[in-house]
Amino acid sequence: MLERTRQLATSRWLPASAAVGAAAWCGWWAMTHPAPASAAWAEGMILLAALVLVPIGLKLVGGVSVSTGGVWISSAVSRLQLPAALFLLASFQLPMGNAAASLALPWLVVTSLISCSGLVRLAKGGWRHVDTLCADVGSAYIVVGGVWSVVSRSGWRPWDFDALIVLMTAVHFH
Numbered sequence: 001m002l003e004r005t006r007q008l009a010t011s012r013w014l015p016a017s018a019a020v021g022a023a024a025w026c027g028w029w030a031m032t033h034p035a036p037a038s039a040a041w042a043e044g045m046i047l048l049a050a051l052v053l054v055p056i057g058l059k060l061v062g063g064v065s066v067s068t069g070g071v072w073i074s075s076a077v078s079r080l081q082l083p084a085a086l087f088l089l090a091s092f093q094l095p096m097g098n099a100a101a102s103l104a105l106p107w108l109v110v111t112s113l114i115s116c117s118g119l120v121r122l123a124k125g126g127w128r129h130v131d132t133l134c135a136d137v138g139s140a141y142i143v144v145g146g147v148w149s150v151v152s153r154s155g156w157r158p159w160d161f162d163a164l165i166v167l168m169t170a171v172h173f174h
Contacts (some may be wrong), residue, residue, distance in 0.1 A: 012055050014059040016017050017082040021051030042167045044148060049174035050085035050107060058114070063134040064099060079111050084110040088149060096155030098164070099124070104153040111146030145173030 025048050035039030058077070084106035091103035118139025127133050148170035151158065157166060 009117050013078040015057040017078075017085075018052050018055040018059075020082060021055065021085055025051045025084060028089060028092075030134075039167075042164060043172060045090055045171045046174060047085075047092065047166065049145070049171065050088050051082075051148075054085070054114075054174070055081055057138070059154055074117075077110060077117070080106070080113075081109050091153045094153075096103070096153060098154065099153035103148050104150045108143075108146040111142050111143045113160075115141070115143035118142075130132070145170050148173060 025044075028047055029044065032040055032044070034044060058081070062139075087103045087122060088107040091100040094100040094103065118136040121132065121136045122140065127136075152163070152170050155163070157163060161162045161169075
């Protein structure tokens with residue numbers, strides 16, 4: 001019972017985070033006004049995911065499980081998600097390079113924590129039920145989006161992919 005209470009307390013931040021994230025995303029949109037079919041919409045999609053969709057998704061799947069990662073991991077994800085997403089937003093205000101990649105690193109940390117929790121839940125039998133399997137696999141995959149976000153902001157083009165393909169890979173895994 002205490003474990004569930006702690007989990008609920010740490011996930012209390014998530015709806016507020018999504019609301020603040022939505023306001024930040026609307027501010028980005030108002031400042032950017034991306035043209036239809038422009039590459040800026042890809043940036044908008046990754047920012048919408050980080051600022052709004054991830055906290056909503058974490059709330060829907062019950063947050064990061066306290067039993068799998070301890071109270072600290074659940075609390076860390078709940079409290080670091082919004083600042084990390086705002087750093088990611090700031091990284092898109094800079095040209096691709098080391099500075100932009102550095103600003104995207106906190107988002108990689110948050111996605112790594114979410115992923116670790118999902119992998120541990122899978123290892124502890126989360127694969128036995130379809131609903132928990134989907135939530136845990138989704139949690140595990142988000143780190144791939146975090147990695148490709150940093151790769152995109154650094155300007156690195158693995159296998160000579162176009163920069164837009166690199167960014168859309170980050171979007172896809174969110």
